[in-house]
Amino acid sequence: RQSGKTKEIWVMDYDGENQRQLTHDGSIALSPAWAPWGTEVAFTTFKRGNPDLYLFDLRRGASYPFSTRPGLNTAPSYSPDGKWVACTLSRDGNAEIYLVSRDAQTARRLTRNPRIDSSPCFSPTGRDIVFTSDRSGSPQLYVMDVEGVNQRLLTMEGKYNDSPQWSPKGDKIAYAARHDGVFDVVVIESNGQNPIQVTSDAGHNENPRWSADGRKIIFSSSRTGKRQIFMMNLDGTDVVQLTRGEESYNPAAGPRPRRKG
Numbered sequence: 001r002q003s004g005k006t007k008e009i010w011v012m013d014y015d016g017e018n019q020r021q022l023t024h025d026g027s028i029a030l031s032p033a034w035a036p037w038g039t040e041v042a043f044t045t046f047k048r049g050n051p052d053l054y055l056f057d058l059r060r061g062a063s064y065p066f067s068t069r070p071g072l073n074t075a076p077s078y079s080p081d082g083k084w085v086a087c088t089l090s091r092d093g094n095a096e097i098y099l100v101s102r103d104a105q106t107a108r109r110l111t112r113n114p115r116i117d118s119s120p121c122f123s124p125t126g127r128d129i130v131f132t133s134d135r136s137g138s139p140q141l142y143v144m145d146v147e148g149v150n151q152r153l154l155t156m157e158g159k160y161n162d163s164p165q166w167s168p169k170g171d172k173i174a175y176a177a178r179h180d181g182v183f184d185v186v187v188i189e190s191n192g193q194n195p196i197q198v199t200s201d202a203g204h205n206e207n208p209r210w211s212a213d214g215r216k217i218i219f220s221s222s223r224t225g226k227r228q229i230f231m232m233n234l235d236g237t238d239v240v241q242l243t244r245g246e247e248s249y250n251p252a253a254g255p256r257p258r259r260k261g
Contacts (some may be wrong), residue, residue: 001246001249002227002248003246007027007029007030008021008029009021009023009032010022010248014211016083016241019243023043023045027046029044029045030043030074031074031075032045032250034258035078035255036080036081037255038255038256039057039059040055040056040057040068041058041252042054043076044075044076048087048200050068052067052250053065053067053085054066056207067100069107073087074087074088074118075118075119077120077121077122077129079099079122079146080122084099084100084101084102085100085101086098086120086129086131088118094110094114094115096111097110097120097131097148108148109148109171111131111133111151115133115134115135116134119131119132119162119163123166123190124166124168124169124170125170127145128146129144130162130165130173131144132161132162138160139161140160141154141175143145153192154173154188154192155188155192158179159178159184161175161176161177161178162175162176163175163206163207163208165210168210169214171189171190172187173185173188173189174188174210175208176190176205176207176208177195177197180205182204183206184197184198184199184200185197185198185205185219185236194237196231198217198230199219199236201220201239203221203222203224204222206219206220207251209251209252209253215233216233217231217232218230220248220249220251227248227249227253228241228242228243228244229243230242
């Protein structure tokens with residue numbers, strides 16, 4: 001949620017109630033991602049000047065550094081078993097996809113090309129990662145094995161596709177696509193077939209994220225004049241506005257709580 005020049009991480013109930021602020025960095029915090037056990041959130045913060053990855057422990061009510069390597073440390077995504085975090089690092093001079101171990105000691109590089117690779121997201125099995133790359137000339141979605149091999153193009157339509165997230169069942173991927181300067185949410189089969197645009201209201205509709213049961217999509221939209229968080233059915237019906245007032249971005253739907261490990 002943005003307030004003036006700062007952005008902080010907030011959390012709310014599934015229906016938008018009980019909204020409360022998590023971080024108090026007085027800086028810019030972005031791109032929250034839930035750990036599979038539901039009591040930890042990874043996010044990017046600029047509080048020390050560099051875009052660093054931090055982890056927020058909801059039980060302790062405090063955050064601590066996770067990846068503070070030189071350059072970008074952004075776009076975290078936990079593996080289903082919680083042992084790895086996929087993210088974008090530019091430690092070697094270019095934005096690439098890495099796997100960072102949960103103990104923060106190991107960073108394994110997965111992509112190697114001169115263009116920008118970003119926005120990784122694990123499949124529910126943990127065997128594949130979908131991500132965004134502009135290696136073809138414009139941002140498109142790609143899929144690779146968790147070892148970084150077998151990288152293949154997923155989207156063919158549109159000139160700008162970004163922010164992919166795999167559905168909990170693994171059969172679909174939601175993402176944001178730009179057409180004629182406007183972003184809308186698109187759902188595609190995990191093999192790249194049958195893309196369906198599920199938003200059409202005025203304004204930009206971006207950052208789609210699946211609910212834990214796979215029955216809803218949460219997304220950000222500027223349809224009311226300010227960026228707010230909305231929820232809808234998979235076909236775009238039954239849209240519910242969850243936030244109001246100050247602008248809100250980058251939703252991350254929490255998992256079904258389960259024990260770590």
